[in-house]
Amino acid sequence: MYKLIDSGDFQRLDKVGEYYLIRPAPQAIWKKSLPSSVWDKKDACFERNVSGGGKWHIYNSRLPKSWIIDFSGLKLEIKLTGFGHIGIFPEHLFESKWISEKISNLSFSPEILNLFAYTGFTSLLSAKHGAKVTHLDSAKGVVDWARNNSKLSGLESKPIRWIIDDVTKFVKKEIKRNKVYDAIILDPPSFGRGPDNELWKLEDHLYKLMEDLKKLFSENFQFILISAHTPNITPLSLLNILKDVCPNGVFESGEMTVPFEDKSKLLPCGYYARWESKSEI
Numbered sequence: 001m002y003k004l005i006d007s008g009d010f011q012r013l014d015k016v017g018e019y020y021l022i023r024p025a026p027q028a029i030w031k032k033s034l035p036s037s038v039w040d041k042k043d044a045c046f047e048r049n050v051s052g053g054g055k056w057h058i059y060n061s062r063l064p065k066s067w068i069i070d071f072s073g074l075k076l077e078i079k080l081t082g083f084g085h086i087g088i089f090p091e092h093l094f095e096s097k098w099i100s101e102k103i104s105n106l107s108f109s110p111e112i113l114n115l116f117a118y119t120g121f122t123s124l125l126s127a128k129h130g131a132k133v134t135h136l137d138s139a140k141g142v143v144d145w146a147r148n149n150s151k152l153s154g155l156e157s158k159p160i161r162w163i164i165d166d167v168t169k170f171v172k173k174e175i176k177r178n179k180v181y182d183a184i185i186l187d188p189p190s191f192g193r194g195p196d197n198e199l200w201k202l203e204d205h206l207y208k209l210m211e212d213l214k215k216l217f218s219e220n221f222q223f224i225l226i227s228a229h230t231p232n233i234t235p236l237s238l239l240n241i242l243k244d245v246c247p248n249g250v251f252e253s254g255e256m257t258v259p260f261e262d263k264s265k266l267l268p269c270g271y272y273a274r275w276e277s278k279s280e281i
Contacts, residue, residue, distance in 0.1 A: 008032035091269035110182035120146030166194030238273035
């Protein structure tokens with residue numbers, strides 16, 4: 001299980017399984033709600049450095065290198081990474097119900113392209129509800145992590161195609177192959193590099209990628225969901241791109257949030273925009 005115990009003073013306190021983790025939260029400009037006795041339960045704390053990386057400080061000598069949690073009905077492996085990530089983005093629970101319902105309500109098994117797919121939460125969620133999934137990330141390590149998550153969740157026999165490639169290059173290859181998809185999910189980073197050191201910068205490359213993705217829409221294209229965490233890009237920024245590339249349909253955008261365990265506040269954690277067809281098939 002995952003719980004956001006508290007946040008404030010530019011930090012967040014997560015309970016991930018049975019372990020308490022403190023991580024940076026620059027958006028948490030308010031004061032902590034809970035006393036220091038709660039925060040002192042920490043098993044590990046991530047300290048970011050000026051270069052964007054950082055270091056985990058371990059306070060529990062019995063903290064394992066990895067552990068398994070139940071996350072929205074899936075079994076996922078948690079690990080502490082050098083960038084302060086842990087293998088899940090809890091804000092993606094915000095959109096999980098919508099994805100599940102969109103797929104389950106279809107009368108056919110949609111082909112879904114999941115880009116910048118990380119450790120596979122949305123890929124596995126989609127496959128669990130009947131989709132055929134192409135899971136793509138440029139980092140072999142996280143694709144291996146995602147494949148292991150599929151085994152942990154009992155979904156290794158589901159139709160998931162695991163791809164390690166640069167997103168923009170892969171999409172262009174799919175266009176040449178006349179491949180189409182019924183839905184697309186993407187969670188692009190602010191900055192990244194492909195397996196051959198290809199540069200990705202969201203504000204410079206996202207619009208062109210979206211123009212290319214339009215060429216992969218099937219005749220029965222059902223939805224596209226984009227989420228991001230880049231400073232100075234807003235929900236309306238993403239929505240305006242979707243309005244440029246998507247046909248008439250239902251548009252929506254907003255903030256992704258994670259609720260405090262006591263429901264007293266919401267921690268903003270990025271934003272999303274989505275388009276869906278007016279009719280389900």
